Amino acid sequence: MGKETTYINLFRNYREVLRQYSAPLMDAKREAAIGLFEKNGFPGPGDEAYRQCQLNGLLEIDYGMNLYRMSAPAHPSKVFRCEVPSLSTKLFFVVNDVYYPDPKPQKLPQGVLLGSINSILRDHAELMAAYYDRLAGQSTDAFAALNTAMAQDGFLLFVPAGVEIEQPLQLIQLFHGEIEQMANRRNLVILEDGASVKLMICDHSMTRNRCLSNQVTEVFVGEKARLEYYELEMTHPYNTRISNTFIDQHDSSSVFVNGITLNNGVTRNNLTLRMLGKHAESQLSGFCLLDQKQFADYHVSVEHVVPDCSSRQLYKYILDDESRGVFAGKVLVHPNAQKTSAYQSNANLCNSTGARMNALPQLEIYADDVKCSHGSATGQIDESALFYMRSRGLSEQESRMMLKFAFVADIIEGIQLIPLRNRIHNLVGKRFRKQMSACAGCDIC
Amino acid sequence: MLLEIKNLHASIGEKEILKGLNLSVKEGEIHAIMGPNGSGKSTLSAVLSGNPAFTVTEGTVRFKGMDLLSMPPEDRSREGLFLSFQYPVEIPGVSMVNFMRTAVNEHRKYRNQEAMNASDFLKLMREKKALVELDNTLTSRSVNEGFSGGEKKRNEIFQMAMLDPILSILDETDSGLDIDALRIVAQGVNKIQTPQKSCIVITHYQRLLDYIVPDKVHVLFDGRIVKSGDFQLAKDLEKQGYDWVKQELKD
């Protein structure tokens, strides 16, 4: 219990500081969470869910934490250039784990709450009590528990019943600063019945230092609500991202999730979706482009609790050099979830003998009247296609790039926000051409 | 001499397929190569275009005076060699337009020319599509994906027209084409051919040669050119098959 002790001691030693700087709702969840963390510890070698994910060395680093809530010297919008400008989004920042509002406050529809989770939980405690930690609190994941114990801020979005927000919202999560840091970012997204929102969360880093983001996002999607949720990671080899996302969706709601790892160090994404209301539909998709020693591990779990829902998962990996990928996609269909339609597909392109991919599809179906299918394939670039292209005068490099592009084309095409789709298209091209700097969008390093 | 093949030996894996092949093609000449299934015709076209699946173990090939075998496939193409594949490859996710734009511009870059602008490129595409009466919708799809057999062959000749090669190798371009399509495609080839350009036509049937009239006809058998002649040879083969050639070889 070596590494754990450091975190537990930190928690005990700063217990008063945590209380002083955070909303009572957040503080109320800490003891139970640290208890769970103390009991389970970080996942060890015997922990099935983390067997392929070696985080040990990365947890031992003596990270700094911003327990006293210091703000960054300059507003992030001054130093950070957004790589997705044509989106004309409403833009918000979390630097390390401090929330910064849009410098030019924009009008949002009546009743919408958007901003620092810490402030909103304080100001709207009664409304938020039903949501905060309701999903993460049911998880046994050690990282989620550590986040609940330590988190002090992050982003919150509440969209009241029937309200549609047309313009996409964009949250940029940044690392910035001179030291090695850990950020326990906490996000909460609530769509009441009939609400509709397009949210994009981008992870960047503006420091060369090793940083660890341990983030938890809880998402509630009410009846007939519609959510488009995009995640884009564009960090660098010194960055570690451990992310737990929990989504609950209700009757006739629709959830579209797209997660792209464009550049990273070590990434573990747990995405847990529960379909709790009939006629709900979900589409979860994404891809990881990995090279050098990059590592990305997606654990996606879709749970069909009630009948008549449909879910689709489509995840792809392209691996070069010595990179490693893990995809564990789970579909769980409860006994009474008849007429479920669940589809899962995972395809991977391994371009070097040093690259490795572990695919772990898992279907648990306890209902009999269902349509479920899954497939997983790992292969190489099609040599005959490569030769065909070269025989027309395309260089080998260009041909390989086009074939890689083609491999993820269906996921890019599936992005519903057209400006974002075009932007992703460009960024992927830059990535393949190795024109992407380690910390794209950064002006200062 | 545009192309000069001397004592070419090539294998795939442990298996030798070309066993000392000689062939010379002058500027402006059209050569037909015929021969039984499995004799090595497609292997020859693969080796000439640089398919890395095959290994050349002996022999030389000079193209425009250059050592062809030392060049990567893309440079062979940029120098004006074109292969119309017997089995064109499907490439899902790569659009025809993007594929051709990249190809044309890589050729231009090789000649130190600027990339073609979008409107000039579209004009060129329109013009060349008309040449082989290629269905408009095909170029907006992924390369060869879901194309019918005939559409694939037509698409090969469309690409040939786009890239304007000096030496084209047509590997059974006639197979899969219906009677009208055969005429259209063959006439397309003839329009692309100028007096300096050469063509190697691999086929099993005389009917394509009625349109693309060869200066020379060769029989490829067991990895070698065993007989050469004029158009009459093609007619004889069409009537009598290969047995008499094999018999001649034995005697």
Ligand SMILES: Nc1ncnc2c1ncn2[C@@H]1O[C@H](COP(=O)(O)OP(=O)(O)OP(=O)(O)O)[C@@H](O)[C@H]1O
């Ligand atoms: N990839 C391969 N692996 C093993 N053998 C091969 C391969 N490609 C070709 N061959 C063999 O090489 C020989 C020559 O094949 P090739 O395709 O060159 O014949 P061809 O003359 O073009 O025949 P066809 O008239 O049927 O097109 C055949 O015996 C074939 O089976």
Ligand SMILES: [Mg+2]
């Ligand atoms: Mg053949």
